[in-house]
Amino acid sequence: MAIIKTERTAAIAPPLSETTALGWMRKHLFSSVFNSLLTIVTLFIIYITVKELWVWGIADAVWVADNRRGCFDINVDGACWAGVIAWLDSIFYGRYPREELWRINLGLFLLVIWMVPLWLPRVKAKISIGLTTVFLYPFLAGYLFSGGDKSISMQIMVTAAIVCLAANTVHSIIGVLTGRSLPEFLIRLFGKKNAPEKSQRYLLLGILAVSLVAVYMFQMGWNVENVSWTRWGGLFLTLVISGIGIASALPGGILLALGRRSKMPVVRVISTSFIELFRSVPLITVLFMATTMFPLFLPEGFILNKLVQVIIAVCLFNACYLAEIVRGGLQTIPRGQFEAGHTIGLGYWQTISLIILPQALKHMIPNIVGNFIGLLKDTTLVSIIGLFDVLGMLRSISKDLPWLGLHKEPLVFGAMMFFLICFAMSKYSRHLEVKLSTGHKH
Amino acid sequence: MKLSTLLTLVLALAVMTAPVSASAAGKTLDIVKKRGNLRCQVGTPSGGFYNLDAKGNWYGLDVAVCQAVAAAIFGDKNKLEIQSVSSQARFTALANGESDLLCRTATWTMSRDTQLGLDFLTPDFYDGQGFTVPKNSGITSALQLKGAKVCVTSGTTSELNLTDFSRVNNLHIDIVTFEDWNVRDDTYLKGGCDAVTGDKSSMAANIASFPKPADHMILPETISKEPLGPAVRHGDNEWSDIVRWSVFAMINAEELGVTSANVDKMRASSKNVDVRRMLGVEGNLNEGLGLSKDWAYNIIKQVGNYSEIYEQYIGSGKGALGIQRKGTLNELWSNGGLMYSPPMR
Incomplete structure (x- = not known):
């Protein structure tokens, strides 16, 4: 004799109060005379407020x-x-200044680009990304917003920020596509996968140096007009x-x-x-x-x-x-x-x-x-x-x-x-x- | 241990380098010229006198006075930084050197002039306090306001004047104060008070912004004197001269019929010796001020004469407050007003 039933027992329908809207209302809104009264009063108050707001803010608005x-x-x-x-x-x-508004928009856009990888599941090294957002982004944004002539230290920081932003972005794209980090990808790209660690490191440092110098050269010719903080x-x-x-x-x-x-x-x-x-x-x-x-x-x-x-x-x-x-x-x-x-x-x-x-x-x-x-x-x-x-x-x-x-x-x-x-x-x-x-x- | 030693050192250093003492007072004109712009203080925006427009530019009568001073010094009215300072901090911001010049609707009173370390120069607008009432209230004189509820913005001379007026005339006015005049006017419009009191100029503007301006009127009484004009720090007389004569130049220009439109022609061909002296063609009026010969020309060319700036912002110009100048104290002395410039010679 089988103890285990082979057929499923037919499911019993849930009580009405759980399925129908009417039942739900009865359970939650009108369970007693006092609660029903409260419900009606509250609904009335909501109705007047919303109606007034609607009439003032939408229906009659200019x-x-x-x-x-x-x-x-x-x-x-x-x-x-x-x-x-x-x-x-x-x-x-x-x-x-109205003709310079693009700078603020660009600054905001760069921040979003910088931060998006933090939410992407396959991207590695999130802590470094977060730290660079806090420590490098402000320099880039600061220059973008205030403009004027760059001091040497500002030039260096802006360069670092741009390189970092580019690396971040490439890193995240690679991360999303392949699940690898940027250094791994670069090493594979140059066919040094099996090379000794030292030569791998030299390769990465070389790429970093080249990009820093390139970006530094580029940013020397890049200047935006000074906008005083009073504006x-x-x-x-x-x-x-x-x-x-x-x-x-x-x-x-x-x-x-x-x-x-x-x-x-x-x-x-x-x-x-x-x-x-x-x-x-x-x-x-x-x-x-x-x-x-x-x-x-x-x-x-x-x-x-x-x-x-x-x-x-x-x-x-x-x-x-x-x-x-x-x-x-x-x-x-x-x-x-x-x-x-x-x-x-x-x-x-x-x-x-x-x-x-x-x-x-x-x-x-x-x-x-x-x-x-x-x-x-x-x-x-x-x-x-x-x-x-x-x-x-x-x-x-x-x-x-x-x-x-x-x-x-x-x-x-x-x-x-x-x-x-x-x-x-x-x-x-x-x-x-x-x-x-x-x-x-x- | 290392960290604590370091911290102690840093603290000691901070104490040593901190406040050295307020330095010797420099000449304001030199400071302004060296900095390359004039810092002119206004208040939080106030209709007609200093406003921001939707593009973020300052405009208004007081802003025009700031521009006139900048034009006199630099020959460029835009070498100007408008600072907006709340009324609580206004005199401190002038005293501590943050502002070079205060040009906002601050009433020239004796206590302010003598006790706050500042000098009021010459009024560029004469205002007076009055009352607004609904036309259908049947009130035609401020003396009928017995026991009435009157709305007023707090912390202003209007509030004090109202108290005085109520006491002197035994009116027992019920004073309702507001921080913001928008709320004050809303309360009035909803019937929360029988009358509103404030400077007549701003009330005229406010009435014009009511849904039905024709239902309200300003009572004839003026219960206070409100001379409004630029003020500077006490003690730098060369600087006060520059500001004072910048205002006088605009008034004088109106008197002589010089406007921003005809100033070039006047400079080239006017035979009137007063005009020639003012515009720097003849004489050396500029030397006493330490400015260039064309200082007054720059003011009139770039900003305009007094009548022009009045009409543009306060009077009947397009988008202005719409306050009639005729018959008020702001008319030229020759038309029965108080606008009077000492001779420029």
Whole structure:
């Protein structure tokens, strides 16, 4: 007699509440009299808000007009998006000369090219790619954005950045196609696959040297017009300030956090007082100090770059906040991990970078990204000290004579823009968490 | 241990090299010439006086004054960096040398002139505070505002003047303050206050931007004096002369009938000795200022005379604020206004 059934038992249909929309609604929205009441009230509130917004922002809105009076002539009650549209360039690029906008676009495009390999599964050496993004890209972008004559050191950095970008791109294309890295590919290309390691290395160094020299020659003849930082603005400026802030706050924060936990008294005291000083002062105060008080100590007529002052202030301020987040993360790692690191012969920096930080950073992702989102939004404070970041630009629309008084639409537009950027960051952090949490799923 | 020694060293170095002391005051004109551009401070954009347009360029009456000074010094009105500074930081930014010149709608008051280490030079616009009310409210005089709710932007002289006006006339006005005048006007339009108060010029412009301008009016009373004009740091008199006479040159040019359109012809063929002196054909007026002979010519050629800049930004020009000049204090003295330039001779 067979114990195992050979036929499958017919499946029982799931309860109605799980399959039909009606059932779902009954279960989740109308399970009791009170819940039904809540549902109806909430739906009503949503209905009024959405309807009002729809009527104001879409149905009655004016999209094409020469000035605000023109909007009023078409529809007095609707939104006047024509003003925002006329100002789009200013909102995104600030006062950057209009014929030079391609430089900002190119800079952004290069950043994307540089970073895309980080998401491609078959590409190797992602850490180096990430590091070059942080350390070399800023030079290339910095020159692209500000232009003018290059100093020798700038020429070298720009050359290095261009070579690195080219290598990165070729490396990623090869990686995607063949799964190999660039050096492996080059060695095969020159038929040195079985040559001794030394000759392989010489070949690679040779190629590197040749390309560096070639690019250096090329970039000597490449110059773009100088654009003063005072013309930077809009979303571009916001992204520059917060981008540099984000890129430097994490390393700075890690160093400060390690400093604060250090056994060396001088380092500890300096780190602690630095952190506490900056954390106990509001950002706007730091910005005011950096831009209006600091020049009082400098010789008269000294050329000051307000943008650099602001960026330094933002970096220091956020490094201090991140330091405390990192310190919190470090404390979640049991002592045993440090001791285990030491027993297998790792030094302090090796233990930290190979054992402790990889584990700790994983726990800190939500906090760190939360801080970055905060930083992005905090940068709008620079509009108070006279830099025309995206908020400054949005607010200027209402003072431009053709659009006098147009202030709601730009702010709504700005809110949507910020939401998009912040939401994307938050989604990405969620994705990172899931990706990195292998073995930690509870 | 090595690291801590290094850090101590770095700190000691930082303390040693840090603030050396504010240096000896240089001559502003020399600094400006050496730098190659004029740093002129305005505020966050304000309709008609200093605005950004959609292409990112500054324009407005105060910007024109900045351009005039740049044209006088360099012969090129574009050798100018406009700095936009919030009103909280405006006087500090002038005092610490960040700005060479402040040209924004800052009211010339005695305490500012005498206590803040700055000098107001000559007004380029006379404003006064007034009230806007809906026409159908039946109010025809500010004295009828007893117990009314009046909206005002905070931190301005308007707020203080309103308090004084209410107290002196025993009106018990209920003052509602706003940070941003856009919100102030929105509140007014939605019926949140019975009247709005502010400088009459900007209120006229704001009314023009209301959905139905014809429903609102400005009451006849002017409750304050608001002379607006450029200011510089106290103590550099050569520099104040340059700024002051740049403004006077524009007023004088209007009086003499010299405009940006006819200035070339006037310079070549005018027989009027005043015109010839001003444009540098005769005499040596420029020497006292340390500028080139054609300083006033450059101002008028590149920026225009006072009437031109007024009409272009404030008056009836295309896209301007639309505030009538006739009958106001901003008319030339010969037409009953206050615009008066001492003789240029």
